[in-house]
Amino acid sequence: MTGRVADVAADALTSPDRFRAEVVAACRPVVLRGAVRDWPVRAASEQGELAAYLARLDAARPAEVFVGAPAIAGRYTYSDDLSGFNFERRTMRFGEALAEIVATAGVAEAPTMYVGSLSTEGYLPGFAAENGLAFLPAVQPRIWLGHRSSVACHYDTSDNIACVVAGTRRFTLYPPEAIGDLYVGPIDHTMAGQPVALAVGSAPGDPRYPRFEAIRDTALEVDLEPGDALYIPKLWWHQVEATGALNVLVNYWWDASSGGPDQPHSAMMLAMVAIAERPEGERAAWRAFFDHYVFRPDGHPLAHLPAERHGILGAGNSGRIRAMVMRLLRGV
Template sequence: MASAAVPILERTVAEVGGVEGLRHLAQACRPVVIRGVCSDWPAMQMSVQSNDAVLAYLARFDSGSTAEYFAGPPNLCGRYHYGDGPGGFNFARETIAVRQAIARIAANAQDAGETGYLGSLPTDHHFPGFAEANPCALLPPNVRPRIWLGNASTVACHYDTYDNLACAVAGRRRFTLYPPDAIGDLYVGPIDHTLSGQPISLAAGAASNDPQYPRFAAARARAVMVDLAPGDALYLPKLWWHQVEALDPVNILVNYWWDGFSAGPDAPHTAMLLAMIAIAERPAAERDAWRAYFDHYVFRPDGHPLAHMPDAQHRVLGPLGQGNYGRIRALVMRLLRGQ
């Protein structure tokens, strides 16, 4: 029997309260809609006036940089995906001045001559001063924003390896969410030939009931749709799958990526890639044996592996913050060097 969809929590920014409030919510690894996160931002207030006003406001911060611009024909309807075009995609990529891209997006909103998109632009580089003029009270200052700007579009269903706070500034956004353990039913594409960094679900972007993807029905039954109006935000835990639709002729989203529970510089995704080359093609019985060891030492469903011994005897299996992170890391680096 397929698992049921996970209900999405909804809070106001006042109910979350601040940095510690968001961290507390994040411990459950569940998406949370937070209403009113950026309602008082000048950028959001400009979007209420008009598309031209918010684009002009954004252009005031333009540093004169260039960026990668996605362009597609009108019949694409902004659905960026694989295809027969350049590099095996259904859209073209151009490196152009950000100011020129903003002008094209504005023109597209008027005549629909193409659909255009700028994604994941760090504000400190492309729009210096924007973050200070439009601050987020839910995150520490060292977590820096990125801007996503374009016409109506659909970004293919993917996951991120960081926690994500996505704030709708201009235009409405619709997120279709799938939990991490739906991955086997999503028919994920290659990890090294992607649209824009992360692997995507082929099934979520296909026609309904496509016979190539029979298991997708189980994932679809667990999907949850979330709509954001300008001013709203979605906290999205790492590894949650999400398709993102920008519903209006001009859309601006500001997002923040961070790892809220990192113990050091090493990322879980890196560990997974190493495990793939070390374990994935071993015999099934051996993989089962390693699964038991990963459960015991890493995932710990039965608690700490040395719970039967005094804390003082846990040595490198003691708390990472007591120097054991560095000790284990040094051991791993020696082993990788063959020492």
Template sequence: MIRDAPAEALVDADRFRESVMTVGDPVVVRGATRHWPMMHTGIPQAVIDALTRHDAGEMAEVFVGDAAIGARYHYDDAMAGFNFRRETMPFGAALSAILTTADLPDRPSLYMGSLTAERFCPGIEAEVRLPIVPAGVRPRLWIGHASVVACHYDTMDNIACVAAGRRRFTLFPPDAIADLYVGPIDHNMAGQPVALAVGSAPGDRRYPLFERARHRALVVELEAGDALYVPKLWWHQVEATASFNVLVNYWWDGFATGPDQPYTTMLLAMTAIASRPAPERAAWRAWFDHYVFRPNGHPLAFLPNERHGILSAGRENIARVRAMAMRLLRG
């Protein structure tokens, strides 16, 4: 069960980071966006009016799915392509098409995702602020009919806010990855690999290991005005369940210590380590545990801080480690 965020954590970004994000579990923030001007009337039309008022006339990519796919955006049967097509049209025209066809039977499903507010609706970011999001983090918009977005992860911390319609999130913890049958890294719908087993029927012979993870699913229903904090690397399938839906989300790395991203590091480690013999992989695992994951604490804790060298805390030492790594990469 996903817990609700404690009220005392919702005062500001620092409090939320320390009391919620460091725990590493999803939390629901009920009523998080009800102070937004577009939410005051409680009707979707106010959200539509706000989007239209700030429309910058930019061209947007729209996912278009025939009625036969049931608005479940995914691979085609051969996994060579996808079961939807991509069309480009002015944002305002796409918004109008979504609105006017929302309640028509057997219509194609339409979906726009990850639209940066400052490009497509400049100025709306001032109307959709949250005190728990650090200043300077910009929102993105997700607009469409009812839909099912395949189970995936993000490499950033995420707060997803329902502005119109309803959303259902189905989440799995990061350590379920081996049981989810994760698809290709570089051939996917929108940039992230997806968990192919999620949504399959019980006993599906293609995904026998998923039966170990199926019961671990956390499901939460969000109404307009609610928000969900999803920690980085948590798997989540996102269903929009009303005929017209708008979600506003914020992505940021709440624990960045330097310019390098952990995912980039993992990709490089894959190329360097994954194909080596098992004994050598086990040896490198021990080194990663010692220096990176640190189950026993800092590797130089037995020495005074002034003897920790580049393993000392501080941005200047991060820069020294990066410089050393860059020299080694250049040979």
């Protein structure tokens, strides 16, 4: 049986500090009911004026559009042998794509179309000023629009707030620790940047994904209406289904825990090169060191020493560590 995601009333989130404390801190998905119900773009959609609203802001830039044959029913994914994809990519100006998506919405014999991850700052200047989140004031939003669709289960390396403007969205979520049971696809041959969980969406009992059966029904499932939003912590797996004939979503990506420019995903990629192919016993040794110095289940690794003897592991010394790593990578 699928689980439920906790709800938080959006009107209780009056500041960035409250948002971090009441939503972000737990590192769990949270539904923000009514978070964007007062957005002008949502009102325009409700009044049948969505296309006119977006066209007023259109910077007329070219965008990449996913176009799928009617037979795929908007399920954008790999070809059977994983060498290609079951859709084509076209480049057209945003206004042209918008007009075609609106004109063919709900037309059964028409190809499905999907435009994703467009910076509103670049494509729709002024959008963020008219449609914003008081508890996340400094992050520029992106826009996604298209027909009925299913975007393969994937993760993001940033925290995410997904806001439904038009249509409806269903999110199916699995926690980061499920990664070994999801049968993840290639990490450098992807549809839109991130690797996907191949098992999610498969038929029950699919012999290609035996481990997935044990967790298939443990997913968290969320249905969002226009005006609702969902906070998705970084590294949480999520499949996104747009279930209306015409769907618009606006999202915010940011690092809610950032203490500097360093990216955990980059560190993991380098660790894969440095450690993954070493002998099992050595990998176990490095795992112990990573636990001690990085994951710190027992607290700060030098807690037994006076603070003035913590050296580069002391507070505020991330720059010294970064400089040391750069010298080591350059071999100097």
